[in-house]
Amino acid sequence: MMQAMIFAAGLGTRLKPITDHMPKAMVSVGGEPLIKHVIEKLKSAGTERFVVNVHHFATQITDYLKENNYFNTDIRISDESDKLLDTGGGIKKAQDLFDKESPILIHNVDILSNVDLKRFYEAGISNSNIDKESTTVDAVLLVSERKTKRYLLFDNSMRLVGWTNIETGEVRSPYPNLNPKVCKMYAFAGIHTISPRLFKMMDEDFPDKFGIIDFYLKACKGHIIKGYVKENLKLLDVGKLDTLKEAEDFVQTRES
Incomplete structure (x- = not known):
């Protein structure tokens, strides 16, 4: 079963003053809320179960979903009204809402893309789509060559080994003395799949609130x-x- 989580709990501070009165998930693009664009793209890719986390103006999102009959699919709410839990904590809190046998595709509500989400999701459950190793992949991160200050670092097999800020020279990695210059450097695109196998590590080693990149590192x-x-x-x-x-232009012209 294909399942996904939509991050819709953020405060949307960069969209002020619009988000002084609504969550960013409800900001209109092309006449429809952002959350509708993301749900429909995920649904067309084959997603059967959705989890949406909410915090900022949470009832606006939940009321909208209810008014639209949850888009005739299985949509579950992870309520973070009491406390924002960041990207990692949000996944950890929602873990009981997922099927424990299938990877979870994580998608920010404010991202529009031309990514084939079905193909990307299948890459998270079939090693042959991303490498020829016989080992089990626990998470797959969508990355690009976009210019930024902060990059994820990968080895030659595209396995994550660290993170760097090229402006400050800071390097974070569980591998001592990792040299970024010998690594492949890519920017994280905010879409990833994660295996429920990793919930155990979240429960044992991480607090209620934490960032998902911190976890992956x-x-x-x-x-x-x-x-x-x-x-x-x-x-x-x-x-x-x-x-x-x-x-507005993007939703009219993007590729499927």
């Missing part, structure tokens, strides 16, 4: 976390006011 030593490079990636972060007009 610790998990990558004992678990296989892979990078997935999408060629000709078109991805738009609709998290800022100046990208809203661009988003």
